[in-house]
Amino acid sequence: xxxxxxxxxxxxxxxxxxxxxxxxxxxxxxxxxxxxxxxxxxxxxxxxxxxxxxxxxxxxxxxxxxxxxxxxxxxxxxxxxxxxxxxxxxxxxxxxxxxxxxxxxxxxxxxxxxxxxxxxxxxxxxxxxxxxxxxxxxxxxxxxxxxxxxxxxxxxxxxxxxxxxxxxxxxxxxxxxxxxxxxxxxxxxxxxxxxxxxxxxxxxxxxxxxxxxxxxxxxxxxxxxxxxxxxxxxxxxxxxxxxxxxxxxxxxxxxxxxxxxxxxxxxxxxxxxxxxxxxxxxxxxxxxxxxxxxxxxxxxxxxxxxxxxxxxxxxxxxxx
Numbered sequence: 001x002x003x004x005x006x007x008x009x010x011x012x013x014x015x016x017x018x019x020x021x022x023x024x025x026x027x028x029x030x031x032x033x034x035x036x037x038x039x040x041x042x043x044x045x046x047x048x049x050x051x052x053x054x055x056x057x058x059x060x061x062x063x064x065x066x067x068x069x070x071x072x073x074x075x076x077x078x079x080x081x082x083x084x085x086x087x088x089x090x091x092x093x094x095x096x097x098x099x100x101x102x103x104x105x106x107x108x109x110x111x112x113x114x115x116x117x118x119x120x121x122x123x124x125x126x127x128x129x130x131x132x133x134x135x136x137x138x139x140x141x142x143x144x145x146x147x148x149x150x151x152x153x154x155x156x157x158x159x160x161x162x163x164x165x166x167x168x169x170x171x172x173x174x175x176x177x178x179x180x181x182x183x184x185x186x187x188x189x190x191x192x193x194x195x196x197x198x199x200x201x202x203x204x205x206x207x208x209x210x211x212x213x214x215x216x217x218x219x220x221x222x223x224x225x226x227x228x229x230x231x232x233x234x235x236x237x238x239x240x241x242x243x244x245x246x247x248x249x250x251x252x253x254x255x256x257x258x259x260x261x262x263x264x265x266x267x268x269x270x271x272x273x274x275x276x277x278x279x280x281x282x283x284x285x286x287x288x289x290x291x292x293x294x295x296x297x298x299x300x301x302x303x304x305x306x307x308x309x310x311x312x313x314x315x316x317x318x319x320x
Contacts, residue, residue: 003166003189004041004042004053004054004189005040005041005042005053005163006121006124006166007052007053008025008042008043008044008052008053009042009044009117009120009121009124009163010052010121011044011050011052011053012025012044012052012108012113012117013114013117013118013121015044015046015050016108016109016110016113016114016117017110017114019110020046020047020110021109021110022046022047022107023044023045023046023047023107023108024044024045024046024064024068024073024074024105024106024107024108025042025043025044025105025106025108026042026043026044026045026053026055026064026103026104026105026106027040027041027042027103027104027106027134027159027161028040028041028042028055028101028102028103029080029102029103029104029152029154029159030101030102030154031100031101031102032100032101033084033100037054037055037056039152039154040152040161041053041054041055042055043055043061043064045061045064045065045068047068049065049068049069051065055101055103056083056101060083060101060103063083064081064103064105067081073105073107074105074106074107074139075107076107076139077106077107077136077137077138077139078104078105078106078107078134078135078136078137078138078139078159079104079105079136080102080103080104080105080136081102081103081104081105082100082101082102082103083100083101083102083103084100084101102154104134104136104154104159106134106139106141107139112140113141116132116141116142116143119143120132120143120163123145123163123164124163124164124165127165127168127227127229128145128164128165129145129146129147129148129149129162129163129164129165130143130144130145130146130162130163130164131143131144131145131146131150131160131161131162131163132159132160132161132162132163133158133159133160134158134159134161135157135158136157136158136159137157146162148162148164148228149162149164150162164229165191165229166189166190166191166229167190167191167229167230167231167255167314168190168191168192168193168224168225168229168230168231169181169182169185169190169191169192169193169225169230169231169233170193170194170195170220170221170224170225170230170231170232170233170245171192171193171194171195171233171235172195172196172217172220172232172233172234172235172236172241172242172245173194173195173196173201173234173235173236173237173238173241173242174194174196174198174201174202174204174205174207174212175201175235175236176206176299177235177260177299177302177303178194178207178235179205179206179207179208179299180299180300180302180303181233181235181302181303181306181307182194182207182208182210183207183208183303184303184304184307185307186208186210188307188311190231192208192210193210193211193213193220193224193225194207194210194211194212194213195212195213195214195215195217195220195221195224195245196212196213196214196217196236196241197214197215197216197217197241198241199214202214216244217234217241217242217244217245217248218244218245218247218248220245221245221248221249221252221254222248222252225249225252225254226248226249226252226253226254227252227253227254228253228254228255229255230252230253230254230255230256231254231255231256231257231258231310232245232246232249232254232256232257232258233256233257233258233259233260233290233306234246234258234259234260235260237260237261239269239272242259242269243269243272243273243276246259246269246273246286247273247276247278250273250278250282250283250285250286251278251282256287256310256313257285257286257287258286258287258288258290258291258306258309259286259287259288259289259290260288260289260290260302261288261289261290262289263289265289266288266289269288270283270286270288273286287309290306290309291305291306291308291309292305292308292309292312293305294308
């Protein structure tokens with residue numbers, strides 16, 4: 001699944017390349033209270049009223065298009081547009097729970113902005129991170145490669161945003177739980193792959209249209225899910241399959257490695273992996289039993305517990 005922000009950047013570049021001169025890139029620059037979309041969300045629109053991306057699910061987009069029709073969007077540079085400042089605006093725009101947003105509206109120029117858009121899209125395709133720094137008074141964007149994601153920052157005269165690859169989730173095992181987990185992960189904008197060396201199991205895959213990888217699971221991890229934007233979760237209950245994936249994943253930069261199983265099964269698994277040469281430090285990175293302990297029993301409930309754990313870990317503030 002293509003991320004919404006990536007789609008917005010691609011549309012912006014395509015419009016500039018066909019020499020459109022009225023293209024605006026809109027970014028949720030700050031949010032207070034409840035927000036329909038998180039800071040960093042993008043929407044791009046043009047003079048024809050076309051739009052790609054999302055800031056709020058509809059209400060703010062309609063207001064921006066009305067501003068476009070009335071020539072109220074910036075002609076040059078960039079401008080911060082507040083939403084939710086008044087009760088009347090909250091009611092008219094449908095912002096939840098008194099939420100307040102600031103949206104940076106940046107006028108893009110064909111000759112000035114194509115380079116950084118191309119650089120950002122190349123970085124995303126190569127699963128690298130790139131930082132965008134927008135001067136609010138001038139609308140000029142500077143960019144540079146960075147090692148990891150950083151939080152969006154709205155400074156006095158500058159917006160700093162990091163673009164990076166989608167989190168990729170490799171599910172080992174093409175069973176019912178993988179189906180439920182894949183559906184939730186896709187809805188939450190993860191890039192999902194399913195690996196299973198058993199042809200008969202892959203042939204009966206009941207889940208969404210995601211890549212189904214054959215071959216051995218350690219090869220799948222090595223080829224598709226070994227960087228710091230990767231998640232590997234084993235779900236087959238077959239140690240001959242799961243252990244191979246875990247043995248490889250725990251030696252990579254994968255951000256999260258999880259394994260389905262009870263506490264007793266986990267103890268046995270740790271013993272086997274230790275015998276295969278993994279260190280205590282590597283084994284400590286394994287999330288097993290996978291997911292939050294919410295009393296889940298059904299495949300969908302277990303999938304919810306796993307996604308909840310991922311959300312909790314991703315939203316945890318970085319160490320000071």
